[in-house]
Amino acid sequence: KKFVLVIFIDSFGSSWFEMSNIKNLIPNTLKFFGKGLIFKNCYSNAEWTLPSLASMFTGKYVHNTNIFHPRSMKTFDEDSKMISQYFKESGYFTQLISGNRKQHLSAGYCKNFDRTIYKHLLKHHEIIYELIESHRVFKQRDMFNWLSFFDTHHPINGSPSFSAKTKLNFKNYKISKHEKIKGMQNQYCEFAFERQKEELRQWDYHMKQLYNFIEENYTDSEMLVALVSDHGDNLYENQKKPPEVLNIGRTRVPLMLRGVNDRKGYSDELIENVDLLPSILKHSNIPYRKETIDGNLPFTLGGEKRKFIFSESIYPNQTYKATLKD
Numbered sequence: 001k002k003f004v005l006v007i008f009i010d011s012f013g014s015s016w017f018e019m020s021n022i023k024n025l026i027p028n029t030l031k032f033f034g035k036g037l038i039f040k041n042c043y044s045n046a047e048w049t050l051p052s053l054a055s056m057f058t059g060k061y062v063h064n065t066n067i068f069h070p071r072s073m074k075t076f077d078e079d080s081k082m083i084s085q086y087f088k089e090s091g092y093f094t095q096l097i098s099g100n101r102k103q104h105l106s107a108g109y110c111k112n113f114d115r116t117i118y119k120h121l122l123k124h125h126e127i128i129y130e131l132i133e134s135h136r137v138f139k140q141r142d143m144f145n146w147l148s149f150f151d152t153h154h155p156i157n158g159s160p161s162f163s164a165k166t167k168l169n170f171k172n173y174k175i176s177k178h179e180k181i182k183g184m185q186n187q188y189c190e191f192a193f194e195r196q197k198e199e200l201r202q203w204d205y206h207m208k209q210l211y212n213f214i215e216e217n218y219t220d221s222e223m224l225v226a227l228v229s230d231h232g233d234n235l236y237e238n239q240k241k242p243p244e245v246l247n248i249g250r251t252r253v254p255l256m257l258r259g260v261n262d263r264k265g266y267s268d269e270l271i272e273n274v275d276l277l278p279s280i281l282k283h284s285n286i287p288y289r290k291e292t293i294d295g296n297l298p299f300t301l302g303g304e305k306r307k308f309i310f311s312e313s314i315y316p317n318q319t320y321k322a323t324l325k326d
Contacts, residue, residue: 001259001284002222003214004087004144006276008056009203010049010100011153013232014040014252018198023080026131028208033227035220036258042271043251043309043325044231049102051314052230052273057082057109059277061312062203067107068314075108081292084112090286095134097127098148113146124151124203125322128210135217151176152199185254204246204272224259224283228276246311246323259283259299267300270326272309 016022017040025028046052046062054060054067058080062068065080076082088094096103096113097121103109110116117130127147137141151161160168168191214223232249243249255271257263260283274295281288282297297303313321 001224002142004092004142004224004280004282004284005214005216005226006083006146007227008053008146009147009152009227009229010148010150010236011196011231011233012254013249014042014231014254015232015249017254025197028204028211031229032211032215032225033256033258035264036225036256037260037267038257039255039265039267039269039271039298039300041252041268041309042255042273042275043275043311044229044253045311047231047250047311047313048228049100049230053100053102054107056273056276057084057230059083059274059293061274061294061310062314063312064294069316071316073104073106074180075106076111079292082108082112083280084144086281086286086288087284088112088114090284091142092144093138095131095143095145096148097130097145098122098147099124099127099150101150103148111141114251121150124149125206128206129284131210132213133212139217146210149203152196152203159165160195161199161202164195167198167201168194192223197278220259222259223278226258226276226280227254227256228273229253230273232243245313245321248325250313251323259285263300267298268304269298269300271298272296272306272311279305 016025044052044205045055050070051062051065051068054065055062058065058076060080066077067074084094094113095115096110097117099119101120105116107116108308115134124250127149131145131147156185214225231251233255253273255276257279274293275298276295277293278295278297279301296306299305308324311323
């Protein structure tokens, strides 16, 4: 593959796809990946960004990455080979462009990237611009890119964007009591739900530029593009009491792939976020040692079916929790 891209969207659960108007919410994204493969039953391996993102980067469960503590930043150990290292060793130009505060460089996320742009709350239009700019310089190289979008994470990402504000009910335009509840205990809030919906709509509107750019420069046989997320939220479920930490609304996330041979349509196969690494490497013809990771190549992509999927929560001063879903 000449052009490999991972699009990581923070806090984008699959519950959004159960909305009747999802095609109106993210039409450009669905049109682009509609020419590829969309997994309907992908699950994150953790309940929040820091451990979940580390699992995707390494193909390992949280207890094997040992990255989970929100106030004690650890770096990746030498035995955890990151996705960037695989591509760099295969001769790719590697690039990370991120506005995600849990992808901090002190944790080692910039390791094995030739070019890293990191800024707290970097906006999506800046990320798109930097990717296109880099392509003008390195277009003769095989490129691996990881883009991390944080705009859609609500309510952490500051005030609503300019266009999103115009769609919100003015009388609800305030920080609600539910938004003040941090972490996994937040419940349904009409204002928070409407705001996140409008932020997703705005993000998709500008992503059309990136999707068009990719299609104008690469064929499906030359590209491999993935869209992933670290966790969902409890806004859409409208639960009346604090939910379980590893509930389905929190852990079910989308995985979309474009450029995986002739695989197209929707798949109901049970997969996990750690399966992203072997899926990307396999279809980039990059070898990896299966026994060193927890990720599994999905049956749909030529691998084996999972009997169940695994998620766990390791958090300081809380009990350990794990779920098996089949």
